[in-house]
Amino acid sequence: QQQVKQSPQSLIVQKGGISIINCAYENTAFDYFPWYQQFPGKGPALLIAIRPDVSEKKEGRFTISFNKSAKQFSLHIMDSQPGDSATYFCAAPATSGTYKYIFGTGTRLKVLA
Amino acid sequence: GAVVSQHPSWVICKSGTSVKIECRSLDFQATTMFWYRQFPKQSLMLMATSNEGSKATYEQGVEKDKFLINHASLTLSTLTVTSAHPEDSSFYICSARQLGPNTGELFFGEGSRLTVL
Numbered sequence: 187q188q189q190v191k192q193s194p195q196s197l198i199v200q201k202g203g204i205s206i207i208n209c210a211y212e213n214t215a216f217d218y219f220p221w222y223q224q225f226p227g228k229g230p231a232l233l234i235a236i237r238p239d240v241s242e243k244k245e246g247r248f249t250i251s252f253n254k255s256a257k258q259f260s261l262h263i264m265d266s267q268p269g270d271s272a273t274y275f276c277a278a279p280a281t282s283g284t285y286k287y288i289f290g291t292g293t294r295l296k297v298l299a
Numbered sequence: 300g301a302v303v304s305q306h307p308s309w310v311i312c313k314s315g316t317s318v319k320i321e322c323r324s325l326d327f328q329a330t331t332m333f334w335y336r337q338f339p340k341q342s343l344m345l346m347a348t349s350n351e352g353s354k355a356t357y358e359q360g361v362e363k364d365k366f367l368i369n370h371a372s373l374t375l376s377t378l379t380v381t382s383a384h385p386e387d388s389s390f391y392i393c394s395a396r397q398l399g400p401n402t403g404e405l406f407f408g409e410g411s412r413l414t415v416l
Contacts, residue, residue: 220404229305229392229407230343275342285331285396285405289343 190278192290199297205263207293209276212257216278221250221261222289224273233274234261266297301327303395305408312383313416319379320411322393328373329395333405334366337390349376383415
């Protein structure tokens with residue numbers, strides 16, 4: 187099965203700092219790259235997503251950077267806050283144009299107050 | 300955004316019993332729903348794709364006779380864990396996509412935590 191590799195596994199950031207999470211994919215047919223945020227005991231919620239026809243997308247403090255040639259995309263959280271402490275998952279469709287997603291292994295982010 | 304509701308949110312059962320988990324799209328219709336399983340501190344693993352009015356499609360390694368999926372309407376899919384055993388204890392999450400323009404977004408339920416004693 188095609189994979190989505192995510193790093194780091196865990197991340198500790200001071201309040202106000204920048205959190206960066208990276209993902210690498212294999213299937214060049216992937217055409218939609220979402221990031222999900224999950225709090226303990228809850229289902230994942232869509233945070234931000236990008237399509238490969240753009241290299242960057244910004245929504246508030248959250249930015250996705252996309253490098254098509256390297257088959258990598260990353261999530262940047264600016265001015266990180268304690269409320270951002272959660273697990274973040276990148277994902278990509280297993281097959282182009284479908285909603286059958288493959289999820290990355292997850293990154294547990296802790297933002298210190 | 301659209302709302303997906305799961306019930307129950309948590310359930311404890313004895314080994315050998317069957318447990319049913321419901322997934323409902325509250326304010327939209329969903330021809331396709333997905334069931335995931337998540338163990339503590341691990342990622343979401345897709346179990347099966349639930350299609351309204353037809354048989355579910357299971358991922359490799361998922362026992363279809365153990366995890367029965369029914370998608371009887373455009374707003375309801377159910378997952379039944381049959382003859383549950385302690386190793387089936389996990390967090391089960393469903394997701395659905397909204398009919399209409401292709402936004403790419405999946406809406407997830409809040410999850411159902413199953414504990415088998």
